[in-house]
Amino acid sequence: MPEFKRYLVTSALPYANGPVHIGHLAGVYIPSDIYTRYLRLKGEDVISVCGSDEHGVPITLKAKKEGISPQEVVDRYHNIIKKSFEDFGIAFDIYSRTSNKTHYETASGFFKKLYDDGEFIEKTSEQYYDTQEQQFLADRYIKGTCPKCGYEEAYGDQCEKCGSTLNPTDLINPKSTISGAELTLKETKHWYLPLNKHEPFLRKWILEDHKEWKPNVYGQCKSWLDNGLQPRAVSRDLSWGVPLPIKNAENKVLYVWFDAPIGYISATKELTNDWEKYWKDKDTKLVHFIGKDNIVFHCIIFPAMLKAEGSYILPDNVPANAFLNLENDKISTSKNWAVWLHEYLEDFKDKQDVLRYVLTANAPETKDNDFTWKNFQARNNGELVAVLGNFINRTLVLTKKYYDRVIPLPNKINEGDTAVLEGILKTKKDIEENIEIYKFRDALKAFMNLARVGNKYLAENEPWKLAKTNPDRVRTIMYVANQITAALAILSEPFLPFTSEKLRKMTNIVDAKWEDVDLGITKPEHKINEPELLFEKIEDPEIEYQINKLLKTKENNAKETIELKPVKETVTFDDFQKLDIRTATVTEAEKVPKTKKLLKLTLDTGIDKRTVVSGIAEFYKPEDIIGKQVQVLVNLASRKLKGIESQGMILMAENSEGKLCFVSPEEKFENGSAIS
Ligand SMILES: [Zn+2]
Numbered sequence: 001m002p003e004f005k006r007y008l009v010t011s012a013l014p015y016a017n018g019p020v021h022i023g024h025l026a027g028v029y030i031p032s033d034i035y036t037r038y039l040r041l042k043g044e045d046v047i048s049v050c051g052s053d054e055h056g057v058p059i060t061l062k063a064k065k066e067g068i069s070p071q072e073v074v075d076r077y078h079n080i081i082k083k084s085f086e087d088f089g090i091a092f093d094i095y096s097r098t099s100n101k102t103h104y105e106t107a108s109g110f111f112k113k114l115y116d117d118g119e120f121i122e123k124t125s126e127q128y129y130d131t132q133e134q135q136f137l138a139d140r141y142i143k144g145t146c147p148k149c150g151y152e153e154a155y156g157d158q159c160e161k162c163g164s165t166l167n168p169t170d171l172i173n174p175k176s177t178i179s180g181a182e183l184t185l186k187e188t189k190h191w192y193l194p195l196n197k198h199e200p201f202l203r204k205w206i207l208e209d210h211k212e213w214k215p216n217v218y219g220q221c222k223s224w225l226d227n228g229l230q231p232r233a234v235s236r237d238l239s240w241g242v243p244l245p246i247k248n249a250e251n252k253v254l255y256v257w258f259d260a261p262i263g264y265i266s267a268t269k270e271l272t273n274d275w276e277k278y279w280k281d282k283d284t285k286l287v288h289f290i291g292k293d294n295i296v297f298h299c300i301i302f303p304a305m306l307k308a309e310g311s312y313i314l315p316d317n318v319p320a321n322a323f324l325n326l327e328n329d330k331i332s333t334s335k336n337w338a339v340w341l342h343e344y345l346e347d348f349k350d351k352q353d354v355l356r357y358v359l360t361a362n363a364p365e366t367k368d369n370d371f372t373w374k375n376f377q378a379r380n381n382g383e384l385v386a387v388l389g390n391f392i393n394r395t396l397v398l399t400k401k402y403y404d405r406v407i408p409l410p411n412k413i414n415e416g417d418t419a420v421l422e423g424i425l426k427t428k429k430d431i432e433e434n435i436e437i438y439k440f441r442d443a444l445k446a447f448m449n450l451a452r453v454g455n456k457y458l459a460e461n462e463p464w465k466l467a468k469t470n471p472d473r474v475r476t477i478m479y480v481a482n483q484i485t486a487a488l489a490i491l492s493e494p495f496l497p498f499t500s501e502k503l504r505k506m507t508n509i510v511d512a513k514w515e516d517v518d519l520g521i522t523k524p525e526h527k528i529n530e531p532e533l534l535f536e537k538i539e540d541p542e543i544e545y546q547i548n549k550l551l552k553t554k555e556n557n558a559k560e561t562i563e564l565k566p567v568k569e570t571v572t573f574d575d576f577q578k579l580d581i582r583t584a585t586v587t588e589a590e591k592v593p594k595t596k597k598l599l600k601l602t603l604d605t606g607i608d609k610r611t612v613v614s615g616i617a618e619f620y621k622p623e624d625i626i627g628k629q630v631q632v633l634v635n636l637a638s639r640k641l642k643g644i645e646s647q648g649m650i651l652m653a654e655n656s657e658g659k660l661c662f663v664s665p666e667e668k669f670e671n672g673s674a675i676s
Contacts, residue, residue: 004285004316006045008278009036010264012290013053013098016077017062020084021338022371023331024291026324026359031440032289033090034360037494038435041514047278049267050085051096052078055241056256057140063240064178070240074099084341088352089497096267098259103266107259108245110309111234115246119308120191121231128156128168129186132179135251136188136237137168141178144171188237190252191244195229198304202229205314206299213299214438216366217320220295232301234258261302264288265312279312286315295320319438322364326371327550336553339371339546347546353496354380354535360444360495373546380538383448389535391455392488395481396506396531398463402478409524410479411472416457417480421519423453424487428517431491444495447488454484479524482507486521490514499534506531580635581651581675582606583665589622592642600644601625605634606672613646619660630662631675 011032014020020029032048039046054074063070074097082095096103114120128137139157146154147170151161156168168174174183206213206221213221234255235244241253268275278284288298298318306312325331331338344355358376361383362369399405413421430446463477489503490512504510508528509521522528587609588602597615599622612632631651638647652660665673 005281005283006278006285007036007039007047008268008284008286009039009046009048010286010288011048011050011092012288012294013051013260013263014081015056015058016052016054016074016081016097017058018077018333019080019340019342021331021333021340022326022344022355022359023324023338025088025090025341025355026363026369026371027291027321028289029085029088029090030356030359031319031321031363031438034440034443034494035287035289035435035438037091037497038431038514041490041493043513043515047093047268047271048091049094049096049264049271050092051094051098051263051267052081053256053260053263054078054097054099055253055259057138057238060238060240061140061177071099080342087345088341088356091497094267094271096263096270098263098266100266100270102270103259103263104242106266106269107242107254107262110262110265110305111242111254111258112245114193114305114308115191117308117310119193120234121194122189123192123231123233124187124189126185127188127237128174128176128183129188130176130179130181131184132181133176135239136186137176137178137183138236138238139168141176142168142171142174142183143177144174147172189249190233190235192231192233193258193301193304193308194231195301195304196231198307199225199229201307202300202304205303210317212437213317214319214366216292216322217295217299217318220292221299224296224300229300232257257297257301258305261297261305282313284313286313288315288318290318290320292320292322317438322366322368324359324362324364324369324371327373327547328370335557337550337557347542348538350498353498354384354538357384357444357496360440363441365439365441373543377538377540377543380535384535385537387448387455388451388488389533391451391458391481392485392503392534393531394458395454395478395485396528399478399482399528400531402467402474405528405530407482407522407524407526407528408475408478410476413476413480417476420453420457420480421483423450424484424517424519427487428491428514431494435494440495447491447495450484450491451488454481454488457481457484482522482528483520486512487517490517490521502532502534505529578635579633581631582634583669583671583673583675584630584632584634585671586625586628586630589625591617591622592644595642598642599625601650603630603632603648603650604671605632605648606670607634610634610647611645612648612650613641613644614650614652616650616652616660620662625662628662629664629669629671631664 009032012028014024036046036048052074059070059073063073078097085092085095128142130137140155142156143153145152146159146162146164148164149159149162151159154166154171156166156171158165176183203225235252236255237251238253239251241256242259244252244254265279268278290298303314306314326337326339329337348354358379361379362371427446427450431443434443434446458481461477463474466474486507486509489500489507489509492503493500506529507522508526582605584603584605586601587604590600592598592600592613597617599614599617601612601614603610603612633649633651636649638645651663653663654660
């Protein structure tokens with residue numbers, strides 16, 4: 001492994017069209033923050049850069065919808081996002097944005113250099129043009145019928161119904177989403193980055209030289225490369241974005257995928273005049289933290305851009321995470337299926353570290369993972385409160401009680417004590433090894449294990465029982481427990497920065513560094529400060545409140561998406577009169593064996609007793625419906641279902657989710673009463 005003199009850590013630029021949620025935090029920002037804090041604590045030369053991605057079509061669409069300017073949209077969300085990161089202790093050295101001047105200069109300078117070097121291909125093609133609005137339309141501005149599934153609201157780049165990737169020209173009856181007008185094809189010129197030209201280099205660089213990348217990242221790159229790379233347009237016909245710095249390119253801007261990663265460079269420039277040291281010196285280790293949806297941009301396209309430019313280094317690693325789901329459903333901004341960071345802090349004030357802890361312990365490092373409120377509560381109560389908090393509190397409170405907050409001089413340190421003390425160094429090494437290969441879950445596990453060891457040590461040695469009879473032994477026990485507490489104060493910093501700060505104050509080792517983690521951090525005579533509680537139990541009603549909030553979201557979404565079936569063809573009164581519908585009572589009910597949906601019912605129709613098989617077993621239990629009155633179509637031709645002769649059909653109402661319920665008379669009615 002090559003040695004590096006300094007580190008440049010980048011975190012995916014969040015898109016400024018909405019606030020950030022737990023999925024963002026778990027996927028990108030907590031891992032990058034753990035990594036950066038760890039390196040800083042070790043005294044490494046490291047900078048961490050990020051910023052808002054403020055260009056692209058969704059932002060212009062949102063602006064148009066709300067009747068405000070794109071700048072107003074990005075100003076709003078940039079500030080919300082920036083504050084959320086600050087509130088959660090995500091310690092970037094700079095959080096910038098791509099709508100600022102430095103970025104415009106950097107991005108257009110980058111384009112110009114590649115343009116002058118002949119690194120682009122110029123191509124004229126036909127694209128859809130809205131004659132009413134007098135502009136070319138990007139993919140998301142075009143709607144039409146999906147050629148694959150017939151969905152009428154498919155976008156120019158994707159059908160959200162069947163998930164197919166589309167080109168605008170694939171759509172049947174394409175229309176402008178702005179004016180509603182039909183579209184005409186018109187010629188337009190664009191510049192393309194010939195990714196195919198860089199393919200041989202990318203193959204060697206990734207597939208041979210970076211076999212250590214995470215399997216999900218390496219695998220996705222390999223599949224892209226094996227499918228063959230195509231030239232990719234770097235410009236668009238839009239008014240919102242970085243204008244092309246060349247002649248005859250009016251109303252053309254850089255495609256957002258091209259300008260966004262350059263945002264990392266712009267942010268570094270804003271941070272330090274020494275920016276080139278971080279971007280152009282081979283002794284710098286560049287690490288991109290991203291989510292899995294960004295792998296191709298950071299592993300293939302951005303490196304191809306950097307290579308084409310010629311003076312930049314390439315990333316050493318791109319530790320992309322998979323996605324975090326919420327209560328078993330995909331997190332979705334548009335469906336409001338998320339835990340928003342700013343809302344979390346309103347409900348769980350000062351509990352940033354609890355969320356950081358749970359998201360790290362459940363991080364989607366190798367595959368998609370799930371966040372549930374029950375698990376959040378269980379980890380808080382069972383791990384942070386019962387293990388880490390309990391151990392530290394006992395240690396500090398007893399130190400205050402027995403020694404007036406002064407670390408005691410140990411007496412004889414026995415084998416058991418030594419084993420526990422040596423656990424400190426082993427833990428430190430475990431954490432280092434795991435963080436350095438981006439296994440943050442395992443690193444956190446190692447950290448918590450030290451707290452478990454300490455908790456067990458106190459429980460087994462019971463200093464509170466020996467205090468009167470064997471004070472010499474108690475001095476040793478409390479000395480050992482204090483060493484573990486001090487180690488936890490330092491080792492917790494990458495994962496739980498707020499807790500670490502409190503703990504450092506309590507143990508009076510505010511300035512301690514990673515290298516100070518040793519067998520004897522707080523020496524005898526060292527005076528600690530007043531202990532306070534680090535964590536508190538989260539009670540059931542708080543969790544129920546969160547779960548109910550999500551249930552409400554689900555209900556609201558269901559209401560919005562109800563698609564009522566169109567009214568059927570007109571029938572005459574005589575047609576209706578042909579149907580003989582009667583009130584009947586269910587007298588017997590049982591499940592039809594080996595089926596999920598069918599119940600066999602015996603009905604008293606007033607006219608006769610008959611058997612009807614009905615597909616309602618998912619909604620009604622047999623024992624619950626005996627005695628129930630229903631409406632039944634009695635002159636329906638009988639038919640056999642699973643070998644049972646079904647004589648008629650019970651009327652059911654069906655909602656948008658396919659749920660069924662009986663259509664029953666409002667009051668008890670005679671069996672055989674006819675519907676008319
Ligand atoms: Zn479709």
